[in-house]
Amino acid sequence: MSAEQPDQDDDRLMGVALDEARAAAEAGEVPVGAVVAVEGRIVARRGNERERTGDPTAHAEVLALRDAAAVVGDRRLRAATLVVTLEPCPMCAGAAWAAQVGRIAFGAHDPRAGATGSLYNLAVDPRLNHTSEVTSGVRAEEAAALLTAFFAARRDG
């Protein structure tokens, strides 16, 4: 399915990433969720865990990439797509590079820290020894709405 209908498959995978983001919000975390898929099959799904763990590196993408490498049994994830609700930050775009992820599909742009198109584009720098395809704007309104609601509630709370 993923070969014939990439857009539709991105939408489906993003639905799972959005579920992870919602679960993160319910746990008091900034709502970001990520999925790693290989040929349409989800091998890892995680939400942001920074507050709960006190781990500064516990962004959804880092956690999902780590899980995916363990599941696949290879730290090189060239056949994998990282699907994430928010544009990856420099750390997470760097982690996708470090894991040699084949493709990144993200939802909302992050003008404050985005590193796959907004402030930087670490995924397509020909000076680096690995580049990834990037698809942006997948179900972006839903991803952005989660973040907006979370920060509005925090301000009002």
Add this chain to the structure above:
Amino acid sequence: MSAEQPDQDDDRLMGVALDEARAAAEAGEVPVGAVVAVEGRIVARRGNERERTGDPTAHAEVLALRDAAAVVGDRRLRAATLVVTLEPCPMCAGAAWAAQVGRIAFGAHDPRAGATGSLYNLAVDPRLNHTSEVTSGVRAEEAAALLTAFFAARRDG
């Protein structure tokens, strides 16, 4: 001591990072080591563990920052210095940003992937919501020699 003699203290801390890099090499890892220090006291020290763990994110800096946050009990490490033998890659420079590290001191420059001065400088980008002081070239020859010896042995082996 660190207040009066920062250079000397960087040299001392880098000595520990170099020990971690040497231990990594002995374990078959690309020899990079990192230390996190607060007011001259080492709170975390780690070497690269990518091959052993199969974890694409297991660079020395990420591991040391994660440990440091757990030891300090805070994911914000503003009072900390990250000391690392090789210039951080995009993921690791991003992790230092995510952890809000006060200062980064590194040894050898990395023209292929360095992200605190070579290809990028993620530590001092005013668009990001945190910047770190950067000191480069600390015992750089020793750090570079470890890497050169490791890759030469690998080629010959």
